[in-house]
Amino acid sequence: MDTAPLTISQYLIRRLQEIGVSHVFGVPGDYVLDFLDEVVASPLHWVGNCNELNAGYATDGYARMKGVGAAVVTYGVGGLSILNAVAGAYAERVSMIVISGAPPTTRRQSGALVHHLVSDYRLQYDIFRKVTADAGILDDPATAPELIDRVLGRCLAERLPVYLELPADMARRVCAPPAQAYTVPVPRSDPESLSECVEEAVALLGKADHPMVLVGGEVSRLRLGSKTLALVERLELPFATMLSSKSVLPELHPQFIGLYQGNWSRPLVSKQVEASDCLLSFGAWMTDLDTGMFSTRLVPRNLIAAIGGHVQIRSHYYHNVQLADFVQALAAAAEPRSYTASHPVETYHIPEAYSPVDNQPLTAARFYERIDGFLDDQMVLLAEPGDSFCAAADFHVEEAENFIVQPFYASIGFCTPAALGVSLARPDKRAVVLTGDGAFQMTAQEVSTLLRNNCPAIILLVNNDGYLVERVLHDDGSYNDLQPWAYYRLPEVFGKNAVCMKVATEGELERALSVAEKETKRLVFIDVQIGKLDASAGLARLGAAFRATQEAHASARQANVRTERLTLR
Amino acid sequence: MDTAPLTISQYLIRRLQEIGVSHVFGVPGDYVLDFLDEVVASPLHWVGNCNELNAGYATDGYARMKGVGAAVVTYGVGGLSILNAVAGAYAERVSMIVISGAPPTTRRQSGALVHHLVSDYRLQYDIFRKVTADAGILDDPATAPELIDRVLGRCLAERLPVYLELPADMARRVCAPPAQAYTVPVPRSDPESLSECVEEAVALLGKADHPMVLVGGEVSRLRLGSKTLALVERLELPFATMLSSKSVLPELHPQFIGLYQGNWSRPLVSKQVEASDCLLSFGAWMTDLDTGMFSTRLVPRNLIAAIGGHVQIRSHYYHNVQLADFVQALAAAAEPRSYTASHPVETYHIPEAYSPVDNQPLTAARFYERIDGFLDDQMVLLAEPGDSFCAAADFHVEEAENFIVQPFYASIGFCTPAALGVSLARPDKRAVVLTGDGAFQMTAQEVSTLLRNNCPAIILLVNNDGYLVERVLHDDGSYNDLQPWAYYRLPEVFGKNAVCMKVATEGELERALSVAEKETKRLVFIDVQIGKLDASAGLARLGAAFRATQEAHASARQANVRTERLTLR
Numbered sequence A, B: 001m002d003t004a005p006l007t008i009s010q011y012l013i014r015r016l017q018e019i020g021v022s023h024v025f026g027v028p029g030d031y032v033l034d035f036l037d038e039v040v041a042s043p044l045h046w047v048g049n050c051n052e053l054n055a056g057y058a059t060d061g062y063a064r065m066k067g068v069g070a071a072v073v074t075y076g077v078g079g080l081s082i083l084n085a086v087a088g089a090y091a092e093r094v095s096m097i098v099i100s101g102a103p104p105t106t107r108r109q110s111g112a113l114v115h116h117l118v119s120d121y122r123l124q125y126d127i128f129r130k131v132t133a134d135a136g137i138l139d140d141p142a143t144a145p146e147l148i149d150r151v152l153g154r155c156l157a158e159r160l161p162v163y164l165e166l167p168a169d170m171a172r173r174v175c176a177p178p179a180q181a182y183t184v185p186v187p188r189s190d191p192e193s194l195s196e197c198v199e200e201a202v203a204l205l206g207k208a209d210h211p212m213v214l215v216g217g218e219v220s221r222l223r224l225g226s227k228t229l230a231l232v233e234r235l236e237l238p239f240a241t242m243l244s245s246k247s248v249l250p251e252l253h254p255q256f257i258g259l260y261q262g263n264w265s266r267p268l269v270s271k272q273v274e275a276s277d278c279l280l281s282f283g284a285w286m287t288d289l290d291t292g293m294f295s296t297r298l299v300p301r302n303l304i305a306a307i308g309g310h311v312q313i314r315s316h317y318y319h320n321v322q323l324a325d326f327v328q329a330l331a332a333a334a335e336p337r338s339y340t341a342s343h344p345v346e347t348y349h350i351p352e353a354y355s356p357v358d359n360q361p362l363t364a365a366r367f368y369e370r371i372d373g374f375l376d377d378q379m380v381l382l383a384e385p386g387d388s389f390c391a392a393a394d395f396h397v398e399e400a401e402n403f404i405v406q407p408f409y410a411s412i413g414f415c416t417p418a419a420l421g422v423s424l425a426r427p428d429k430r431a432v433v434l435t436g437d438g439a440f441q442m443t444a445q446e447v448s449t450l451l452r453n454n455c456p457a458i459i460l461l462v463n464n465d466g467y468l469v470e471r472v473l474h475d476d477g478s479y480n481d482l483q484p485w486a487y488y489r490l491p492e493v494f495g496k497n498a499v500c501m502k503v504a505t506e507g508e509l510e511r512a513l514s515v516a517e518k519e520t521k522r523l524v525f526i527d528v529q530i531g532k533l534d535a536s537a538g539l540a541r542l543g544a545a546f547r548a549t550q551e552a553h554a555s556a557r558q559a560n561v562r563t564e565r566l567t568l569r
Helices: A008-018 A030-041 A052-066 A079-092 A105-110 A123-129 A144-158 A191-207 A217-221 A225-235 A267-275 A323-333 A364-374 A387-392 A415-425 A437-452 A468-473 A487-494 A506-518 A537-568 B008-018 B030-041 B052-066 B079-092 B105-110 B123-129 B144-158 B191-207 B217-221 B225-235 B267-275 B323-333 B364-374 B387-392 B415-425 B437-443 B446-452 B468-473 B487-494 B506-518 B537-568
Strands: A023-026 A045-048 A069-073 A096-102 A134-137 A162-167 A211-215 A239-241 A256-259 A278-282 A303-307 A310-313 A316-318 A379-383 A430-436 A458-463 A498-503 A523-529 B023-026 B045-048 B069-073 B096-102 B134-137 B162-167 B211-215 B239-241 B256-259 B278-282 B303-307 B310-313 B316-318 B379-383 B403-405 B430-436 B458-463 B498-503 B523-529
Touching: A008 A030, A008 A144, A008 A162, A023 A052, A023 A415, A030 A045, A030 A069, A030 A096, A030 A162, A030 B468, A045 A415, A052 A069, A052 A079, A052 A096, A052 A415, A052 A437, A069 A079, A079 A096, A079 A123, A079 B079, A096 A123, A096 A144, A123 A134, A123 A162, A134 A144, A144 A162, A191 A278, A191 A310, A191 A316, A191 A323, A211 A225, A211 A267, A217 A225, A225 A323, A239 A267, A256 A267, A278 A323, A303 A323, A364 A387, A364 A458, A364 A506, A379 A387, A379 A415, A387 A430, A387 A468, A387 A537, A415 A430, A415 A437, A430 A437, A437 A458, A437 A487, A437 A523, A437 B437, A458 A487, A468 A537, A468 B030, A487 A498, A487 A523, A487 B487, A498 A506, A506 A523, B008 B030, B008 B144, B008 B162, B023 B052, B023 B415, B030 B045, B030 B069, B030 B096, B030 B162, B045 B415, B052 B069, B052 B079, B052 B096, B052 B403, B052 B415, B052 B437, B052 B446, B069 B079, B079 B096, B079 B123, B096 B123, B096 B144, B123 B134, B123 B162, B134 B144, B144 B162, B191 B278, B191 B310, B191 B316, B191 B323, B211 B225, B211 B267, B217 B225, B225 B323, B239 B267, B256 B267, B278 B323, B303 B323, B364 B387, B364 B458, B364 B506, B379 B387, B379 B415, B387 B403, B387 B430, B387 B468, B387 B537, B403 B415, B415 B430, B415 B437, B415 B446, B430 B437, B437 B458, B446 B487, B446 B523, B458 B487, B468 B537, B487 B498, B487 B523, B498 B506, B506 B523
Parallel strands: A023 A045, A023 A069, A069 A096, A096 A162, A134 A162, A211 A239, A211 A278, A239 A256, A278 A303, A379 A430, A430 A458, A458 A523, A498 A523, B023 B045, B023 B069, B069 B096, B096 B162, B134 B162, B211 B239, B211 B278, B239 B256, B278 B303, B379 B403, B379 B430, B430 B458, B458 B523, B498 B523
Antiparallel strands: A303 A310, A310 A316, B303 B310, B310 B316
């Protein structure tokens, strides 16, 4: 190890490099300039964003591809602007490091009213504590190295965001250099719990006629796709994924059944998952969108549910059993029995060949069918919360890491900035953004940062004149209308290196996609004109489930209104 | 009063109307659609924004003109995205009402993992409590009316933002209608404290040779401009304002001395203010930017400082003395003595006539000089935090309410969305945005909402290729560079109703401003090309003060580095 003294900034930068961060996103501000001077002098690449929220989304996309990402912002105006992206990373378990500049400690001690201060100096730290696994204020060179190591460790071990606040006068203060290379802490299982739990699971598997694996979001975030694939292949178990784990295991795999979302699943998927007499549920997030608005019918006595460091079998829990260890130990201990062969499953439906009709106006269904076929193994699809992720749930994605979605926090506007992170994390892949006009307007300026960094992303903007999800979920209101932009002209305002097209027919789409395939070095933006109420089949299912819930509320309301009116009289 | 039953939504909407809200800003989301249905069915105007942060800034601009504003967002993704704007309103004392939809109470009770949830259902409320005067969750029709009245009351009485969370299943629940029209609570002074305090102040004024009034930001936010003007005119007191109170009293008034900012003031201003032997300081925010980086030299024994409901004279305090009451009682009780006449002050410098030189490339100094002359009494200037507000500090603004700035929180990107709020609050005035390229990129899409609402704002974009403030305050780094946009083409992408121009010489600016004067019904966008390091005189002063502070830190750091290196060995 190099034992030359380091500043706190240099120490932090060295640790970031060691854990695999090579790009840092953010926006400069005066409280963080000393730190940024060190960033640009280091091997890290500084990626300036148009605003902090967009920087946060970009960092999230980067972290989903590389395992961890870092953002740098200034105090107050910067910190509170990136917060929503950090909250999304917290909800969805993404390792994001937020580094915020802050007023000098001398100002903090005197309580001086400096610019960007909201009220008290601890406010930002207190808020970030609520949406992070750990947080620290680097106000003492003596403790800074230990604090940095602890906070980064929790970020990586728990797959959650963390927060580090660096007062401006601390950025160049000298601290002890690292005594050794950074070792990423790995959460350990309790050996007794693990072996007893695996033993019980093996026994249950042995007795089952229709065992099956349900792969959830945690498998994706803990990057356990290949371990899980090894298990299903060794035991020849059929498996289903969920929206939050889509493509974590290959979708053309002969043991793959399909995407499970309760009532929204294709019937053959829900029928098989719900009929399993031993369902190994690995890291399944039982959120509204992952469960078809809580319409799953899983039988608790047939479940072995591993999530969050615990395994539940019927009514008892094994604590301190990590999913990674459980999957690996179970794969080793269980007897291969060729469940798939003895109980053949209907495998995933392969779509028919798409054949464009030249002057046919595009419909949502045909557009999504075409995009499903367009995607290849070198493309990473980012499907925006909204009609895009509803439609994309039905796409066929073969490679793990080729599908990015925010299936729980569902913050619209996420995908365009996230594509920047994906593009820089994996220059060998091409980011494809599938988004809507309402979502795109939220964060549109980040197209300029894609251009600035020469990211040859493909942006498919479904231009249907408004917030389609809201129109479908609820009686439509004028609040769902948008200002119509000439979207296809926008990238040219932001930079020169874009190819922009507008398409309204199947033939036009075909020609545009063919340009996109050839123009592999430039950003391609396609403004796709779709009818105002034309939704994907996936969104139609969501709408039906949502309205059923609303009607249940409405009947309750009616009853309630009558009662209350009597009371009020 | 109409005593027909109301839903909670209708009750809230009626109260909003009663307190003077006629436009509501925001972004729809499924948890808030039942409420929005009532908004669009009511006399309130719904103004959809591109994203929630922009909606927050627009609401802030609206509230600064009308006294109060309201924003509506959805849960989680919406609430946390608007937070930075609410924090700004809290720092700067702006009455902003944030109404957030939320998951139904039934979901909250079961703890279900619904979309837009971060972790627990109270998180958003807990965060908003930190940046608001009051907050409430409308989860019970029996208490909702009282809660709404209490929260709105604190918003208006304390001139601070407040937060109301409305679960989706509560929006249409029936509650008791108001028993009477809403009465805005007025904070009362303690009569004994007030009279004793006024008596002491009158005595001190009577003994003084050079009394003077220093008008601060609180006078602006509490809308006490005319009361304060009445006082200075009756007592013939000279007065100075600060950046945060600029133009609250007319700047061509014969008793006006100038803008006081400690060392940054013109010497004749600081000399007179600091030499006053009885300085009536009304609501002066002693923030870094208002005090020229804490360079004021006010003598405590000569100060009578009223702020935050207290009056301090030397070392003793009168509590519960409201600024409004103090100003009014003092004006009535003190003897008019013609201080201005007996101690003539140098009045404010009137600029020389500006005469354009046709092919002369524009400089910052000449551009700002020209804009100072261009502004008239029907224009409201919004000066962006950055070079814009540094330059605008030296402008001459005659009318109260014709100058909007965020002098303390200083969040760049504020002014373009805030201009939407200003335009809708005061259609009789024309909003003029003075902004920089870095700030503009943050919130650029809100130009589309200005166009959508036919707001004939004038946007003056100082295009100097980067974050100028950071370049000036600190050794320049590559992180201050921006992607160069074809800014002048942007409004045409967002809508048809704009006039867009790019200017680089004095002659071009002249012609563009002449178009802006004629095109009173359309948005006018002028992309002003200025040299990369060409800053206003105001920013140059800020940079000098800032570097002096930095150098003080640097010497401390040097000393420290040496010591620590020895220790580390």
